[in-house]
Structure formats: C-alpha cells, structure tokens
Amino acid sequence: MGPYQFADRTAKIATYAIDRLAYSLNPPTVNVVLDFDGGGRFLCEMTDCAPDKVAIGDEVEMTFRRLFTADGVNNYFWKARPRR
Numbered sequence: 001m002g003p004y005q006f007a008d009r010t011a012k013i014a015t016y017a018i019d020r021l022a023y024s025l026n027p028p029t030v031n032v033v034l035d036f037d038g039g040g041r042f043l044c045e046m047t048d049c050a051p052d053k054v055a056i057g058d059e060v061e062m063t064f065r066r067l068f069t070a071d072g073v074n075n076y077f078w079k080a081r082p083r084r
Contacts, residue, residue: 004040006036006040006042006062007062007064007078008062009036009037009038009040009062010036010037010059010060010061010083011034011035011036011037011040011042011059011060011061011062011080012034012035012037012057012058012059012060013032013033013034013054013055013056013057013058013060013080014032014033014034014035014041014056015032015033015056016030016031016032016033016046016054016056017030017031018030018031018051018054019031025066025068026047028051029045030045030046030049030051030054031043031044031045031046032044032045032046032054032060032080034060034080042078044077044078044079044080045067045079045080046060046079046080046081047063047065047079047080047081048063048081048082049081049082058082058083059082059083060080060081060082060083061080061081061082061083061084062078062079062080062081063078063079063080063081064076064077064078064079065077065078065079
C-alpha cells in the first residue's frame with residue numbers, strides 16, 4: 001500500500017440517497033457513493049447541488065467543506081460537488 005491522491009481526481013456517482021430527516025446545515029442531505037477515475041470508492045455527502053437533479057453516473061469533484069461546529073470548533077471534511 002502507498003499514498004494515493006484523490007483530491008484532484010474526478011469521480012462518478014455509483015449510487016445515492018437523499019435524507020430529508022437527518023439534521024443538516026443545508027437540508028436535505030445528499031449522500032453519495034463515488035467511483036473514482038483510476039479506481040477507488042468513497043462514501044460522502046454532496047454539496048452545491050439540486051437534490052432533484054442528482055443522478056447515477058453524474059461526474060463530481062471533491063471539495064473540503066465544513067461539516068459542523070461543536071463548542072466553537074469548526075469540523076471540516078471532504079464533500080463531493082457537481083463537476084464544473
């Protein structure tokens with residue numbers, strides 16, 4: 001095993017789920033499973049999208065975004081967004 005960069009790779013949506021019940025800073029939450037070009041699969045949240053337009057096979061790119069704030073501390077992680 002060795003280091004492998006994913007931040008600059010594009011991916012396609014393998015499957016997704018829209019969650020209208022879970023708490024989110026920007027509801028509804030769109031959870032996606034991504035297949036990266038060159039290999040690799042990742043489960044994450046999607047951002048900057050219209051939930052009714054998300055589809056299997058859509059190309060996405062990764063972005064580093066705030067997930068939540070707890071006790072005044074911002075917590076960040078990777079999210080997917082539609083490819084520009």
